[in-house]
Amino acid sequence: MNYFLYQGCSLEAGGIHYTVSLKAVAKVLGLSLKEIEDWNCCGASISYVGGNELSVDVLAARNLALAEAQGGMDIVAPCSSCYIVLNKVNYKLQEKPGLLAEVNEVLAEGNLKYSGKIRVRHLLDVLFNDVGLDKIRSAVKKPLNGVQVAGYVGCQTVRPFGEYDSVEKPLIQDRIIEAIGATAVSFPNKMRCCGSGLFLTELTACYELARDILGDAQTNGGKIVSTACPMCQMNLEAYQKRMNKALGTNFNIPVVFITQLMAVAFGLSRKEAALDRLLISADPFLKAA
Amino acid sequence: MDQVVGPKYGSRGGAGKAYNQSFAREVYRNVDSGEEIKMCMQCGVCAASCPLKEKMDFSPRKIFTLIRAGQREKVLSSQAIMLCTSCYSCKVRCPRKVPVVDVMHGLAHYALRQGYKPRAETALFGQKFWGNIYRLGRIDEKDVALRYFLGHGLGQGIKLMMENKNMGIGMLWYKRMKILPERPIKNVKSLRKMLDKAKAMGKGGAV
Numbered sequence: 001m002n003y004f005l006y007q008g009c010s011l012e013a014g015g016i017h018y019t020v021s022l023k024a025v026a027k028v029l030g031l032s033l034k035e036i037e038d039w040n041c042c043g044a045s046i047s048y049v050g051g052n053e054l055s056v057d058v059l060a061a062r063n064l065a066l067a068e069a070q071g072g073m074d075i076v077a078p079c080s081s082c083y084i085v086l087n088k089v090n091y092k093l094q095e096k097p098g099l100l101a102e103v104n105e106v107l108a109e110g111n112l113k114y115s116g117k118i119r120v121r122h123l124l125d126v127l128f129n130d131v132g133l134d135k136i137r138s139a140v141k142k143p144l145n146g147v148q149v150a151g152y153v154g155c156q157t158v159r160p161f162g163e164y165d166s167v168e169k170p171l172i173q174d175r176i177i178e179a180i181g182a183t184a185v186s187f188p189n190k191m192r193c194c195g196s197g198l199f200l201t202e203l204t205a206c207y208e209l210a211r212d213i214l215g216d217a218q219t220n221g222g223k224i225v226s227t228a229c230p231m232c233q234m235n236l237e238a239y240q241k242r243m244n245k246a247l248g249t250n251f252n253i254p255v256v257f258i259t260q261l262m263a264v265a266f267g268l269s270r271k272e273a274a275l276d277r278l279l280i281s282a283d284p285f286l287k288a289a
Numbered sequence: 290m291d292q293v294v295g296p297k298y299g300s301r302g303g304a305g306k307a308y309n310q311s312f313a314r315e316v317y318r319n320v321d322s323g324e325e326i327k328m329c330m331q332c333g334v335c336a337a338s339c340p341l342k343e344k345m346d347f348s349p350r351k352i353f354t355l356i357r358a359g360q361r362e363k364v365l366s367s368q369a370i371m372l373c374t375s376c377y378s379c380k381v382r383c384p385r386k387v388p389v390v391d392v393m394h395g396l397a398h399y400a401l402r403q404g405y406k407p408r409a410e411t412a413l414f415g416q417k418f419w420g421n422i423y424r425l426g427r428i429d430e431k432d433v434a435l436r437y438f439l440g441h442g443l444g445q446g447i448k449l450m451m452e453n454k455n456m457g458i459g460m461l462w463y464k465r466m467k468i469l470p471e472r473p474i475k476n477v478k479s480l481r482k483m484l485d486k487a488k489a490m491g492k493g494g495a496v
């Protein structure tokens with residue numbers, strides 16, 4: 001199974017533990033992930049400040065054009081924000097030939113051209129639909145029995161397209177959590193927004209969003225929160241202490257990537273699971289090999 | 290001034306009430322995705338789904354009403370247009386498939402270009418974010434954060450850095466921060482040319 005990996009900026013820094021654990025898990029599952037050469041930032045959800053819509057479209061289109069020129073395999077985006085931006089622009093370009101022509105006029109500045117043939121997919125989609133739960137189950141060496149995980153989905157992992165999972169009642173992450181032996185707790189706020197790229201600049205509003213998600217996860221029995229988006233992971237984990245201070249709450253709940261849970265269940269080392277990169281330790285609940 | 294008799298929009302649109310449609314035209318013509326609001330039927334589903342609704346001065350639905358009512362000042366200085374997190378809760382439920390996020394972003398971009406600063410912090414951060422993309426082709430998280438802090442002036446910048454110190458140290462300690470400065474992508478020059486061209490070709494901001 002060969003794919004392009006669109007790593008995105010976040011997965012090189014704040015979300016590096018997603019990359020580390022993903023690569024380890026991909027190896028076990030036989031997924032070959034090739035980096036798109038010379039990729040650029042997708043623009044995320046804040047690029048509108050500096051760029052008009054066409055500039056923002058071009059950022060995404062350049063990556064699509066590079067992928068097309070480098071072999072045309074499906075792009076896997078582990079970051080939900082990258083996934084949505086690339087996918088949204090991709091659909092627009094496929095549906096609006098006028099826009100595609102305009103974008104190609106711009107891409108010509110770098111001798112690039114996009115014809116609209118690439119598919120952009122979220123990592124969860126590939127794990128569930130291409131790899132499949134059976135294969136995931138058979139890779140498990142140390143099932144996470146008894147670990148209660150709140151699978152937080154958030155926004156851009158499934159909204160707005162709902163291509164591979166329901167936009168109102170998403171199930172895929174929970175099915176993976178169960179396939180590796182853990183218990184997926186259900187909590188009503190699993191689809192609520194965490195504040196996304198606004199967290200740092202709109203702290204007050206975003207603390208409340210984070211509190212509602214973490215509180216709900218905990219009340220419903222979640223000991224660990226799992227996510228498939230680096231922005232969710234960052235907002236819910238790295239700001240947790242400051243949020244406690246600001247709101248007088250008392251959370252100390254680990255927030256991990258779904259690939260970290262998988263790595264532990266596959267019997268990989270603490271380092272391969274990147275458990276050493278967590279600000280709030282998951283060690284009380286997860287014992288890596 | 291285009292004073293016309295407006296159609297019935299929402300509860301306040303009574304027949305015979307005068308509307309100033311020049312702002313609506315300005316939005317359709319100059320704001321990215323601005324023409325999409327023509328589809329809006331004012332049902333309010335977006336407002337009900339929005340996680341930021343309590344923080345917004347006007348809900349997305351109300352913003353669209355104000356545009357139709359010619360309230361230029363209110364719309365372009367509205368906090369709401371920069372409080373959209375792109376969560377797409379509205380988009381998946383809107384019965385008319387209005388791309389609310391794109392409209393909000395288009396309005397915010399346009400407002401900033403016109404000299405309004407609905408949310409100054411997010412505007413400053415976004416500007417540094419875009420600066421990184423233009424300079425490097427990628428985002429260097431620590432660089433954007435530092436430039437954002439110092440963008441408040443030195444004194445305030447240092448204060449903000451202190452507030453964020455523990456988090457920064459945490460990220461460094463757990464090896465989640467790149468120590469070396471990010472290097473530009475190989476073809477950053479042609480990327481810049483593309484962005485310059487797109488800026489000139491797009492409608493966002495043109496008056």
Ligand code: SF4
Pocket residue numbers: 328329330331332333334335336349350353379382383384385386387389
């Ligand atoms: S949900 Fe759609 S149609 Fe309804 S008010 Fe919002 S934008 Fe308009």
Ligand code: SF4
Pocket residue numbers: 335338339340341342349372373374375376377378379380389390393
């Ligand atoms: S996408 Fe923006 S406007 Fe729509 S519900 Fe989310 S925050 Fe509100």
